Amino acid sequence: MKRRLLLVSNSTLHGEGYLQHCQQHIRDFFGEKVTRILFIPYALHDRDAYAKTARQKFQSLGYELDSIHEAPNPVDAVRKAQGIFIGGGNTFRLLKTLYDHNLVSEIKKRVLEDGVPYMGSSAGTNVSTVSICTTNDMPIVCPPTLTAIGLVPFNINPHYLDTDPNSRHMGETREQRIMQYHEEPDTPSVLGLREGSVLLVEGNKATLLGTTNACLFIRGKPATQHEPGADFSFLLTDTN
């Protein structure tokens, strides 16, 4: 398994610049062999502005960036990519557009069979997993299915948020929402990545990077907290 993934909870930490908090991880991940990154901006409406922001950041890290929305043939762009980065925004819009352009199976093939490094942030992290069932986003459009690229066999909840004990708001807490997911039969584990967390997957090894703890929900068990450096490789082989 050649799989290499860098799955980021959030593109921007409060008070910092775009992708600033994880820039050293990005450099380490794409390394020096990759010179150009294929960017997929479908999660946001203004793709030009989004590509500009991403291009500036990646150029500052030493990488050229091609945005797929400027490519004459998106499938072809994925076939030729040295590295892929899918940015955040609305997860439903992102997944629908990936299906509209027949990119889901192509990206999966490139990453799992050819070892093309894949970086995702927020919605781009959601779509890399088994399904988008644990996105925080509004269903503003309807993708053909919630099944996603499936680069890992579990779910991630990005921007994971602890329950605020002082809140008077009565909507479900994040934990309650994930618990509701696990009331459904045969639902996989959910890794809650707080802002500042990054999951690095290399082959069959998964490691928590970043500055915040992650919260793991396994169906039928109490949630557990894990510090940066934690080994999550068991999530890659678990079928549940």
Add this chain to the structure above:
Amino acid sequence: MKRRLLLVSNSTLHGEGYLQHCQQHIRDFFGEKVTRILFIPYALHDRDAYAKTARQKFQSLGYELDSIHEAPNPVDAVRKAQGIFIGGGNTFRLLKTLYDHNLVSEIKKRVLEDGVPYMGSSAGTNVSTVSICTTNDMPIVCPPTLTAIGLVPFNINPHYLDTDPNSRHMGETREQRIMQYHEEPDTPSVLGLREGSVLLVEGNKATLLGTTNACLFIRGKPATQHEPGADFSFLLTDTN
């Protein structure tokens, strides 16, 4: 148009009992001709417990409550209902189950053609509108479509939440999420019902009840705030 709807943002206000904050509206709405309410508990996993909670509350208001999950034939139960109440929980689970049991068109017919009074709370309010595209819930299951019962031609966002200026969390605010919806073409207006708000629809007249202001999003226009007593009848005829 015989339509009569009582659309509640949230079933429980902080520090109060189940449906306590809107109990006088419920009495006024179902009145004295209705003696039995058909309850639809599909949004929560534990239907027995949910029906028990709802039954206690409605009995205290003078109504018997039949839960549809105890009926031998759900479609038949809707056909015979004097009044309908759909409770909150997970909106995706609720809508999927309504479709699984062929209830969407049956409820629509009963409410719009026969004038059966319909009360919804939270997810039960979402499914009464044109679609569930503005739910806050996680897509824990996949309904066949996001199109909902369509008792009104616009969207509601229940539990509407103002942006917290002190938050360091970088996930989208509620306003940003609704704005993303309106980036999509031909999307209808969204009425943000804060906790404590209730929308009463009688024929072609819609009135804001309750104790909190509502926030209205019309595509391409700035959001506007509206106090209890506001007339929202124009939302019933607007096609957009």
